[in-house]
Amino acid sequence: QSALTQPRSVSGSPGQSVTISCTGTSSDIGGFNYVSWYQQHPGIAPKLMIYDVTKRPSGVPDRFSGSKSGNTASLTISGLLAEDEADYYCCSFAGSYTFYLFGTGTKVTVL
């Protein structure tokens, strides 16, 4: 049950786009279309940003988008805002034994 692999940090200037990768295996990301992404500000519970690889919950800005290719999922934040500075975690369903795996987490810094 190894965690999914994410870059430790990414950064961008306001208005720019950043993309966070999340790499797993054919037993998790590659095997199911059940990748979700969570935003977490310091000291606050995580917030669902993307689910089922590409879907956005109501209230989440369309600046946030998700995709998947093979064993790697990605979260793209377009038109970066200061409020987007936070930690981001991917999560994938990994079958009826392992169940859920989270990513290692990525800190997004707005320069």
Added chain:
Amino acid sequence: EVQLVESGGGLVQPGGSLRLSCAASRFTFSSYEMNWVRQAPGKGLEWVSYISSSGSTIRYADSVKGRFTISRDNAKNSLYLQMNSLRAEDTAVYYCAREDEDGYNFDYWGQGTLVTVSS
């Protein structure tokens, strides 16, 4: 709006036990699958356990299997996590998290309760 409120955290010695509770409100608790997710200080998120809406299906992460027990009381709109044989590495904020109607993601989270395992 959906509300999840955890309680029961605290300081416990290694080898000790603790029972966490999660009080749910403003939604039909009995219709939703629930999970526990934890976060060690300064670390990432780790899925801990899952329970189906009826309680008939339960899953655990290998790191807690045999030591933790998840349960729910739909009449009381409550989710529980019984934690036994606690270790220092179980120190974390524990969140209860609801799965949405179609499952496979966590659409609402509680504020978390801190469990510290230390002598």
